[in-house]
Amino acid sequence: MIFLCTDQNGVSYVFLFLHRHSNSLISLSFPHSFCLFAIGSTISWHKKVQKQEGQMIISLPESCLLTTDTVIRSYLGAYITKWKPPPSPLLALCTFLVSEKHAGDRSLWKPYLEILPKAYTCPVCLEPEVVNLLPKSLKAKAEEQRAHVQEFFASSRDFFSSLQPLFVEAVDSIFSYSALLWAWCTVNTRAVYLRPRQRECLSAEPDTCALAPYLDLLNHSPRVQVKAAFNEETHSYEIRTTSRWRKHEEVFICYGPHDNQRLFLEYGFVSVHNPYACxxxxxxxxxxxxxxxxxxxxxxxxxxxxxxxxxxxxxxxxxxxxxxxxxxxxxxxxxxxxxxxxxxxxxxxxxxxxxxxxxxxxxxxxxxxxxxxxxxxxxxxxxxxxxxxxxxxxxxxxxxxxxxxxxxxxxxxxxxxxxxxxx
Ligand SMILES: C[S@@+](CC[C@H](N)C(=O)[O-])C[C@H]1O[C@@H](n2cnc3c(N)ncnc32)[C@H](O)[C@@H]1O
The missing domain is CATH 3.90.1420 (set domain protein methyltransferase, domain 2)
Structure with missing residues (x-):
């Protein structure tokens, strides 16, 4: 499958090839902070430059999603299956992201990992003196978020140690707090929702997150309406727009009717003139x-x-x-x-x-x-x-x-x- 889009100036075209058999992203050459523009996300879309209401923005085949299935099928699978109590789905995804990032050129996911943000702006990543300047209710949630991620790290360290046979370097240096924080923010800010699945080798926490390369370049606007879900018939994650888009316009989706404090907490940004802000x-x-x-x-x-x-x-x-x-x-x-x-x-x-x-x-x-x-x-x-x-x-x-x-x-x-x- 080939995807097609333009850069922020709407000038140069960038191609992304998703290799059907290896599921790998063969070529991907756009910078971070990229957004999707209404030129075309698939070849068929390219023919029609104006998106009509109800039309598909993007359809990403299941094989291109990074889910816990991807992780369990990987070299990490045997370690996850062995580990008791079973790791959470979130830990499985984060471990995979950190490990693949560490693999660098050897990772099939390298093109995707390269376009992911190097750092995030969710409150958990902010300096304490900046957190202190947040509105009280958000500050409390930011502190809870930090405590939650710190606990996630502390409780995962034994599991990371069990992965030592896979690495030449000490696992402590690979699965550091900052590496896990990056992976946690990656999942938290970019994952799409899948219907809950249950796997014996994972804990009972909801397994609902999937990373969706390319699709996750879509920015949020509170003023648009989209339908986003996994289509069980086409086995693809599909986003349909109920808004119209003109040629060269940035295409937005709506992450939900979130106020600005929630957008800041979950995604690390603030939306100007957000109708849900309060x-x-x-x-x-x-x-x-x-x-x-x-x-x-x-x-x-x-x-x-x-x-x-x-x-x-x-x-x-x-x-x-x-x-x-x-x-x-x-x-x-x-x-x-x-x-x-x-x-x-x-x-x-x-x-x-x-x-x-x-x-x-x-x-x-x-x-x-x-x-x-x-x-x-x-x-x-x-x-x-x-x-x-x-x-x-x-x-x-x-x-x-x-x-x-x-x-x-x-x-x-x-x-x-x-x-x-x-x-
Ligand atoms: C799913 S990603 C979207 C792609 C992202 N722009 C990128 O370059 O990787 C979600 C992140 O994009 C950024 N984002 C999304 N919508 C935004 C908006 N309306 N204004 C500013 N940042 C936004 C936030 O950093 C958010 O955590």
Whole structure:
């Protein structure tokens, strides 16, 4: 199978041959940070330069996917089958990636490995001082992610030692933390989803990841719609577009309806004007501007908790989310109206006072966040001046805060117009 595409300037053509029998990528000559353009991904596509809705963007045969089957069929298979307790599917994939990268010219996967990023920008890869500059909720998740990968490394070391007969060099130097981190990020940021499979020689964790060379060059746009899945009839991983693409336009797919914090955490980037972007309001901030002498406050908080209204409270492009306003309305209920709390959760208006107070508090929280965001942007800017080596990481963090500030400004505007109805 031959694939055809252009470089970022849309000038030169690049050919990629997938050898049917060895499954190897014979020729692949495009640089990292490449994206796919609407010239053609297959020969048949090349004939039609404009993609119509519902048409195939790319179809990658099963034999070209890198899955745990690929790993088990390889020289690693015997070691994986022997190892008890069975390694996880993720460990199998990561081990294969590190080992093949180490093999260099000897690896059949060399052309693919060469176009993979050398380093990633997921929070797990950021310097701790940069992680410190992330919004609180993301910072906590970033720290969890780091702890998770560190634990993954620590718990895999004995398995790596068992692979020593395969290598001349000490396995510790091949399967280092940084090598495993690179492989983990490769899988995390690039793998496509396959329906879960179960293999005796692997642990019971879901075996759902496959690396899909070439197909994984497609960048994300929250504004496009695609259907992506493995087609059991054609035995190919297929992506169909429900958006139209013109000649020379970059073709995007949608990784999911993710907000920017999720995109940063999982993929290491931020999407500008992302319609799913939002600013999270923590429990501490939620109650910060409420009257401290409210005797029913504990009870109100516990109602919110019991009904799942303490998490995912956000500001978005359209203003405070319905969940945030509902939580605030419940927290602002006057003592004599407390028995109406169920009606609040059902969306009923209790009183003008309740509506107005909750909007006022939402506005105060929004202004608080705007101040905090501006302060963080200043901090990041100072650090960019001082730490040149961290400029890329800091620019990414800066773009996250900048997007949050835009959302807060839009929310403040909406709140202002909602408030005028009560003046
Ligand atoms: C599946 S890969 C896409 C191909 C990638 N551009 C490359 O050159 O290898 C996913 C990664 O691409 C980058 N990416 C995807 N969509 C992006 C976007 N809209 N803006 C910036 N980076 C994006 C992120 O680094 C993400 O982790």
């Amino acid at each position: 600013v999270y309001v923590s429990r501490e901030i939620l109650v910060k501007y409420l009257p401290s002498r409210d005797k029913q406050m504990d009870k109100k908080i516990s109602i919110l908790k019991d009904h799942g209204y303490i998490e995912n409270l956000t500001f978005g492009w359209d203003g405070p989310s319905w969940r945030l306003l509902t939580a605030l309305k419940l927290l602002c209920l006057e003592a004599e109206k407390f028995t109406c709390w169920k009606k609040v959760l059902l969306g009923e208006v209790i009183s003008d006072t309740n509506e107005k107070t909750s909007l006022d508090i939402a506005q105060k929280i929004c202004y608080y966040f705007m101040e905090e965001t501006n302060a963080m942007l200043q901090k990041v800017s100072h650090m960019k001046d001082e730490k040149e080596a961290l400029i890329n990481q800091l620019t990414l963090v800066e773009s996250l805060w900048t997007e949050e500030l835009k959302i807060l400004r839009a929310s403040a505007k909406t709140l202002h117009s909602l408030q005028t109805a009560f003046t």
